[in-house]
Amino acid sequence: xxxxxxxxxxxxxxxxxxxxxxxxxxxxxxxxxxxxxxxxxxxxxxxxxxxxxxxxxxxxxxxxxxxxxxxxxxxxxxxxxxxxxxxxxxxxxxxxxxxxxxxxxxxxxxxxxxxxxxxxxxx
Numbered sequence: 572x573x574x575x576x577x578x579x580x581x582x583x584x585x586x587x588x589x590x591x592x593x594x595x596x597x598x599x600x601x602x603x604x605x606x607x608x609x610x611x612x613x614x615x616x617x618x619x620x621x622x623x624x625x626x627x628x629x630x631x632x633x634x635x636x637x638x639x640x641x642x643x644x645x646x647x648x649x650x651x652x653x654x655x656x657x658x659x660x661x662x663x664x665x666x667x668x669x670x671x672x673x674x675x676x677x678x679x680x681x682x683x684x685x686x687x688x689x690x691x692x693x694x
Contacts, residue, residue, distance in 0.1 A: 619626075
């Protein structure tokens with residue numbers, strides 16, 4: 572019975588030793604990862620400090636482009652409205668022209684057909 576208790580204690584101790592070693596290895600790996608990320612953060616911060624004037628210039632350019640775009644949007648709306656009015660005017664004039672063109676062609680065809688009838692009667 573005592574041998575069973577000793578065997579259980581040895582197995583339990585070996586398992587706990589293995590778990591402690593895994594935790595210790597994980598701690599070392601996490602520590603290395605944290606150090607690497609901190610180094611990357613420092614490098615990125617240094618790079619951003621150097622490029623900060625360039626970013627300011629880019630932001631200013633974007634602001635100017637936005638203002639120009641808004642101004643052009645207003646002008647584009649005016650042009651669209653003007654083209655819509657011109658399109659309506661052209662279709663209106665075209666419909667009137669077609670109507671007057673039909674009446675002119677009808678009167679011309681009536682005159683020419685009348686003259687043909689007259690010619691036929693004369694013969």
